[in-house]
Amino acid sequence: MKKQGMFRLLAGTAAVLAAAPVAAQTAPSATEVSPAVQDEIVVTAQRRQERVVDVPISITVASAAQLERQQVNTVNDLARISPSLEIQQAPGQNTGGGGSLRGIGTQTFSAGSVASVGIVVDQVSQGNANISDLFDVARIEVLKGPQGTLFGLTTSAGVINITTNAPDPTQFSARLRTELSNEGTLGSGFGNQVVQGMVNVPLSADAALRVSGFGNLRQGPNRNATTGDLNDTNRWGGRARLLWRNDKLTLNLIGDYSKTTTENGGDFFTFVRAGGPGPFFGGAGFDPLGITARLASCGVTPGEGNRNYCIANGFRGRAESYGVSLQAEYAFEPFTLTSITAYRGSTEKGGGAATNVFRGDPLELQVANGLVDRRVSLFTQELRLSSPSSNTIEYTAGLFYSRQVQDRDPESLRVTLRPAPGVVIPIATQLGATDHIYDESYAAFGQATIHVTKALRLIAGGRYTNARLGLDRVSLDSPANPNYAQRQENNVFSYRVGAQYDLNPTTMVYATASRGFKGGQIATPALPLTPYVVRPEIPRAYELGLKSTLFGGWVLDLNAFYQNIKDFQAQSCTTIQNTGAISCVQQNINGVKSRGAEINLFGRVTEGLSVNTGFLWAKATYPSNFLGTDGTQIGGTQLAYAPEYKFTFSGEYEAPLSDSINGFIAADTVWKSRIRYEANSRIETTYRPHWLVGGRIGARFDHDRFQVALFARNLFNQHEPLLYQSDFPYNGTQNVGAIYGPQSFRQIGLSLDAKF
Template identity: 65%
Template structure:
């Protein structure tokens, strides 16, 4: 309840800060609506503002209203808005946000890896210094398939294109939103208090400043059975955006943001979901006469699906910071527009980034401990481009893009010990030490894409990008001298060809073929052997699509797709003889994804907004592919990729007289079975399941004040973020039969959350 009081205090301070000047304004000074008068859905999927129905790319669009009613507060929550999108939220391996589209993504602990799904915020690529919290967002576009010709080298599977709300020159406005829940209240399994606020201040007739921020405070989902305390995870973010139009031809956008987080005892980390009895470990060198099941029971932990409990006396904290800024200048020099975007980002992770004790179970004989980490990342990007005016016989965008990303890590140590009773710690293996390292990824690309209007109905599309990429790794000994070095130089072409045809004034069809590119990796083995190169990933994608506007504004987006990836960058994780999770990065040829997707989004009627979609994505390993358990899993579904997924989000508004209105919204996702490892074990898969949530509430007729009750994951379905077999080892019982121990990571999506939301606009 102390955290609840803190959240309420933050809300009160925000109301005081926002309300005093705001209440002096007339009611007409309320925040202006973001929707256009025509009701058309506008996107920037091709780096220019266009109607979504005119863009020859399969796109799922979520408006600000949809994001708010679905309570999409983090990047991880975006998995609920699009059937093609999954977000892997496990700590340490969610490279560039951890997204996968149509089954293809990058899940790796490799420090030099880049993402298959790029995250772009206000036209700026986030690289691996990605944001986590979403607030004051105007629109999110999920672009499927390679987008390299316009968005760069980290977009071989697609792009999450995020646009924030721009400042308004015309009037002062402010807003306060809260979502408040408490563990144990109304069936909520964890507590979460989200407080968002914004202020829009006109500075002149051609300039305005918008400042917004969020505090996201969470208690749980993990619980320490020894103390009875839920893990605290606290995050704070703020963003400022200055919009200035010094002339009718020049527009300046200056944006800066800062975020920090603090999480206890590893945050959302491993718990035991299946355990064994007496057995041996360390290749038979150690004997456990009690067994993990009984040892956990002695501290109040029962291993079972959905278990979120661990037990330990120690307390440790991890921290991170993420901040950056960008300057965009647009100059309209008829008949084209010149654009320059300069950005810089930094992130830092300190303390116990994952967990001091990986198993978080004091009674166990075997312990694996991580020493504190210190990891820094910096990213600089510069883009120049020239775009033609819309409606020309040939519409084009050409430009150049430069990025320089640098990561540094201090030496990191993992210790394996036996602890037969409290106070006695026996090292059983030399500490595994990863040397200090620096990874630099420097890229320069030239790109262009054009659409030629052959007739009023028929258009041809062509695009190309030439990328030079230099990836280097230096590892340093204790004296600071370079101990090992690896360099990967790459020069690649990527391209896009296609055609589109307007069947009617409201229906368009298209066909495209594209070749993408994702940079290579330099893998750093945990066993101390030399680093090695993982080659760049090259996808070739074919797509046939149709878009149509129904009922005057509801958009249908249907597509058939096929993509084959050369040198797919995969990762296989096992537990070695010392009980350390060891992951190997590798290239796999012959990975494919193919299937069909159907999406509907927008307003069906004035009172009904409905966004729904379904995907069949058969994303498979190549024939005769051997999994980490030595079995043939060729032709089976990729890890972290459901073959079928259905999403539905909608809201129905009900007038309640002249001054008030009511609303009912739903938020539903269904997924087929998901595997979490490169093997054939059923124990590390999760069953087909529904996730159901929604809101019911009332609001004033002018939308200035809203009160609602919400529930997420109403049926408390325990979908994991990650699962690991042989955790920490596989025991062999008296009958010489192996018994598996399984660990899982659960996040806030894995448990029911019930609360109240409040929204006020001034």
């Protein structure tokens, strides 16, 4: 979106807000909530509603108010709400979208893989057809450690449990909120216009419909130096939720859809280090100009924070995500029976991020992938029985089934050498393969809490899973023997046991031990490698924790943890020396460990002051004698993508300026220790310790019906990357590529909000 488009959007939004007071004058007042209830933080981490201070799991909770003040609009933004959570946004790499917790996650390009950190929205696992944007959300819970006993699918390292706002049969309501910035305005490094809206319509005393939608339009941060245009990444979508209930039965029918379009690869590689004249391909060739000079000829200067590339022929990619679920909850005394039937799907078509890997027309080496056509479908069915919360033994038991299918059409690879204008020398050509991958599981699960005394409770739970994984491949590069099949089946029991004790009415301590399970993979590497099995990942985790309520509403969550992982699923990416293509190989690593401690404080401290803050120490390491991709010994050192230390702070102070106007000031800050991006010893592909500082200042009018604020994110313009890759395309650390996203540059803009 160009400047005039941004200002038209701003003007239209302002017009709506200006007209809003007329409607607001007749709108019903908000439901009154007593301070005692208001201060309670309720979660569903154990598949039933409980106070967060009663749950023996380390949880970071973010309310709707916190998510909005931190401008958490996408799943990728969630890394700012919890010190234990990291989400790497490199295209195609962060399988399942859930990132990592306490340093443990799954970073892979392999089609036959699932996430270690699951995303669950309104009790539905998203699998690999996950959502991207967050809107009309009531609460997000980040659950740390294996959660497979109750959540099952893709939860061996933890869960991001998202609850959206339910329809309200008691009153009509509507809302419009925006966040507007423009590249170059007030020092903003890129443009982003976020618009979210909601309408809640009562249908009867027992039914209501809630429809919400969003548009997220971004210009940059990547820029094509050949055309001068910022890359556009545009997403839009919506969700509809129908609620009907009576004394015993509650039904929720939920559907969602989103679409994304990207230009020229979106957030993809740019050069941050480049060499001059010299040999390449291990001395097999010699470049008399060098990459630095070639890039300079099209207006690109490598260096930290370089977001420029240069291509004459652009391309576009598009993706869709959608889903529907029917949730039925039936109360028959004294039990509650819950059924959740869900289907999710996603598609990706057109020019993918790797269509032009180096995005530099003057380079002598060109690596290009063909157009992509990928489809994912996921069906899940859960049946769950819950006992009353007042019994001596509280329990939840159930059955779960899932089937995820991924299909990929052939994706070609073409590597060429262009030593002089008009001279093109083919180096390698691959036609690709058709892949059909299915991942099916059956499970029976249960968990019980036994009230031994009023203060002492014991916890025991287990899950038995039968997981089946299969790949059918038809290769276009092996006409004599094109068909290939691979199968894997696992029967696994995972568990959770522990105890919790109330020291006093506001403080609880707990200890737990758990064994998780993450299904295997069938890796699908590039030729000449053939698909192969990556064994399931089995974590064993131990946790000691304390939870307490301070100042009548602020929650303290303190914990120490230790986790040892058998057959950790890792990925190592290197450059093939005779082609310059990037090859990523999946492997099992035995003996990966994560241990450390974390403290979180969240909620309302006093009237007008809310603070959510936390600090994490997580020593997540490779096993001893582990060799890195550069051949060096890196055993005992920190895992890639996992800062050892991380601090988060989000706070807001609100005070009255008049009878109808409240002013507020908010801060949003993250500090991370050094991050490595490759499994090797190269300091050039690490990023230094750094602060990311942001905040808002503004005012709320007419009892919070309207709000206006000036916001800043990454105020000091720290260029933290999503990814570094050495040997880009050859010669080790002489040439390094980086992927930068919106968190890598400063953003300053205006936010507007109206409630009706």
